[in-house]
Amino acid sequence: MESVIEIKDLKMRYDTAGDYVLKGIDLNIFPGQIIGYIGPNGAGKSTTVKIMLGMIDTYEGAVKILGKDIKEESVAYKRHIGYVPEVATLYDSLSGAEYLQFIGELYQMDPETLTQKAEALFDLFGIKTAYYNRISSYSKGMKQKLLIISSLIHNPDILFFDEPISGLDANSVMVFKEILRKLAEKGKTIFYSSHIMEVVEKISDRIIVLNDGVVVADGNFETLSQNRKDHSLQEIFNQLTGFDTHAQIAESFVRTLMDEEVTV
Numbered sequence: 001m002e003s004v005i006e007i008k009d010l011k012m013r014y015d016t017a018g019d020y021v022l023k024g025i026d027l028n029i030f031p032g033q034i035i036g037y038i039g040p041n042g043a044g045k046s047t048t049v050k051i052m053l054g055m056i057d058t059y060e061g062a063v064k065i066l067g068k069d070i071k072e073e074s075v076a077y078k079r080h081i082g083y084v085p086e087v088a089t090l091y092d093s094l095s096g097a098e099y100l101q102f103i104g105e106l107y108q109m110d111p112e113t114l115t116q117k118a119e120a121l122f123d124l125f126g127i128k129t130a131y132y133n134r135i136s137s138y139s140k141g142m143k144q145k146l147l148i149i150s151s152l153i154h155n156p157d158i159l160f161f162d163e164p165i166s167g168l169d170a171n172s173v174m175v176f177k178e179i180l181r182k183l184a185e186k187g188k189t190i191f192y193s194s195h196i197m198e199v200v201e202k203i204s205d206r207i208i209v210l211n212d213g214v215v216v217a218d219g220n221f222e223t224l225s226q227n228r229k230d231h232s233l234q235e236i237f238n239q240l241t242g243f244d245t246h247a248q249i250a251e252s253f254v255r256t257l258m259d260e261e262v263t264v
């Protein structure tokens, strides 16, 4: 099977005299995979995703998406990509309808098809009545649903989601997880970054753990949990990233707050 994403010896440093934040990453991602892309704060997850999205081009190494080197073919591949960023800027003065029309125009979608799809997706997400309202009046979860719809409306082949369920209620999370499964069944590739280990463990059929700019684990949950005494992804994550001091840190934190003697 051909890779949808092929990353070879990817290195990145933001400052030419500074340290590398990505230290040589090699990955082959295949159609229909749901990749849980996890790692501690600052590990380099967003940097990798931004490189794949073409938002950073000062990297070393090679990144091929859908068979093309993204440095050589920097625009065409973006039609095949959908993205939900962790922090998004939505145009608050537009309505949901206007925002999606704008997104549709960027992807040169037929306006009638776009409107039909947009209205139907709003309805399915339970926010139909907000379609013509200004985004400034949306709740956090409604904004998140709009972002999810706008990342999917052009029917992309590769999806990058960064904490996509942030703000979604429990029922909507169930719907969203099922949507991911169905999209993967249709051959879409999903790159899912999150710090919520329970969700990553459940939805991913491949988990990639990044620590300090290096891939420290890559496999399905069963492979990752082999030969380890603890079996939740949270515990495997703690072991892989060498973290076992949560209790001491919490105690020092609270002592500091309480003005007691500090022992860090």
Ligand SMILES: Nc1ncnc2c1ncn2[C@@H]1O[C@H](COP(=O)(O)OP(=O)(O)OP(=O)(O)O)[C@@H](O)[C@H]1O
Pocket: 014, 021, 039, 040, 041, 042, 043, 044, 045, 046, 047, 048
């Ligand atoms: N624009 C930037 N300029 C300089 N350094 C940056 C920039 N963006 C990220 N970095 C640095 O690169 C490293 C990796 O950051 P990145 O945002 O990729 O991590 P992450 O794994 O996505 O973290 P988080 O889980 O906190 O979102 C960090 O040390 C960060 O300080």
